Amino acid sequence: MTNPVATAGLFPPIYDINANYNTNLENGPKLSTPIPERPPSTPQFDFLGVTKLSSRVGIPAGPLLGSQWVKTALEFGADFVCYKTTRTHAHPVNGHPNVKYVFADQPFKTSKLEDPLYVRHQPPETMEQLAITNSFGMPSQAPEVLANDIPKAIAAAKPGQVVIVSIVGSTLRGRSLQDDFVLAAQNAKKWGAQVVEANFSCPNVGKAKEGQLYLDPDNVYAISKAMVNALGNTPLIIKLGAFSSKDEMEAVLKAAHRAGVKAVAGINTISADVLNTNGTAALDQIRVRAGICGAPIREVALQFVRDARAVITENSFDLTLIGGGGVTQQSHFDLFLEAGADFVTCATGFMWNPLIFSQYHGNQSTPKATLKEVGKLV
Numbered sequence: 535m536t537n538p539v540a541t542a543g544l545f546p547p548i549y550d551i552n553a554n555y556n557t558n559l560e561n562g563p564k565l566s567t568p569i570p571e572r573p574p575s576t577p578q579f580d581f582l583g584v585t586k587l588s589s590r591v592g593i594p595a596g597p598l599l600g601s602q603w604v605k606t607a608l609e610f611g612a613d614f615v616c617y618k619t620t621r622t623h624a625h626p627v628n629g630h631p632n633v634k635y636v637f638a639d640q641p642f643k644t645s646k647l648e649d650p651l652y653v654r655h656q657p658p659e660t661m662e663q664l665a666i667t668n669s670f671g672m673p674s675q676a677p678e679v680l681a682n683d684i685p686k687a688i689a690a691a692k693p694g695q696v697v698i699v700s701i702v703g704s705t706l707r708g709r710s711l712q713d714d715f716v717l718a719a720q721n722a723k724k725w726g727a728q729v730v731e732a733n734f735s736c737p738n739v740g741k742a743k744e745g746q747l748y749l750d751p752d753n754v755y756a757i758s759k760a761m762v763n764a765l766g767n768t769p770l771i772i773k774l775g776a777f778s779s780k781d782e783m784e785a786v787l788k789a790a791h792r793a794g795v796k797a798v799a800g801i802n803t804i805s806a807d808v809l810n811t812n813g814t815a816a817l818d819q820i821r822v823r824a825g826i827c828g829a830p831i832r833e834v835a836l837q838f839v840r841d842a843r844a845v846i847t848e849n850s851f852d853l854t855l856i857g858g859g860g861v862t863q864q865s866h867f868d869l870f871l872e873a874g875a876d877f878v879t880c881a882t883g884f885m886w887n888p889l890i891f892s893q894y895h896g897n898q899s900t901p902k903a904t905l906k907e908v909g910k911l912v
């Protein structure tokens with residue numbers, strides 16, 4: 535690879551941050567490295583009773599905008615991939631720009647960031663400095679477009695792989711938030727989803743209430759239960775954000791378990807004020823606060839996994855744990871598995887290094903004995 539940036543582990547991103555969302559959707563992903571050949575692998579990791587996966591690593595909701603993106607990610611060796619969050623109606627993207635690099639060279643210690651972060655105008659030099667703000671507002675294509683595109687994405691999975699469809703409810707259409715979540719989940723199932731993930735945790739949707747849904751155990755129970763009833767034997771994952779304490783998390787996981795949710799995934803981005811160096815808002819005045827992802831959120835994400843594993847074990851919950859946040863190098867996948875995750879996701883890291891999965895597969899040896907104790911190795 536002749537690209538000098540790639541020598542530090544970063545490629546030019548597969549999502550062109552200078553182009554708008556729709557251009558990326560239609561023309562992406564933008565590749566600057568060939569897709570490596572995958573060595574033979576054996577599907578062996580049970581995924582929610584639906585299928586067996588060849589590995590425990592995949593991509594969460596976000597970077598995969600449509601079927602072409604999903605197909606490419608599967609070819610790069612992500613074995614479970616999430617189709618970007620969809621709604622029951624067409625929803626526009628937030629204004630451009632949607633992604634900026636930020637300076638955040640120290641790991642965050644908490645999910646509540648009081649101090650602002652500042653944009654960096656040049657790409658970082660190493661994957662450890664890779665930190666971005668992303669503010670898309672969960673755009674969605676219209677149901678008739680999704681009805682055509684989601685089956686194509688699902689069909690791209692090879693043996694040992696699976697495509698999850700992420701959904702979110704809205705309150706804007708004369709239907710309750712709960713009913714809209716249910717309709718979105720039913721649509722995903724109708725279009726072929728074997729697994730549905732409900733996003734309870736997007737921090738970029740401040741005007742509606744759904745951004746903080748995951749912090750409210752009563753609503754987590756009610757909305758999850760309604761979706762579980764509607765989905766029948768199709769498993770439901772709920773996507774969570776970081777919690778300020780293990781007790782706060784425990785109440786939510788109890789609600790999820792009681793509702794029949796099969797897996798919890800986290801974390802989502804951590805929100806912060808993002809400013810230019812002169813103190814003005816980096817995105818625009820109504821989006822001063824935006825979600826941060828990439829390397830600096832890894833410590834908070836690992837704590838989420840440790841706490842969630844403890845809660846699941848102490849309560850004997852039948853909940854699969856999908857951990858992620860801040861995975862920017864292949865060695866980070868093992869940190870999450872060792873912290874107690876059953877499966878690990880990588881979003882920002884994959885966008886700047888699409889080889890991260892093949893690097894992980896290349897280095898993978900026999901799964902560690904401790905993972906058997908989690909009971910997911912079959």
Ligand SMILES: Cc1cc2nc3c(=O)[nH]c(=O)nc-3n(C[C@H](O)[C@H](O)[C@H](O)COP(=O)(O)O)c2cc1C
Nearest residue numbers: 594595596619733801802827828859860880881882
């Ligand atoms: C470009 C981009 C778009 C995202 N969009 C969504 C989304 O639509 N739904 C969702 O649940 N999470 C979304 N996320 C959050 C990711 O799923 C993930 O939780 C977060 O980025 C932290 O992981 P990371 O540090 O590996 O990026 C998005 C992330 C990125 C980078």
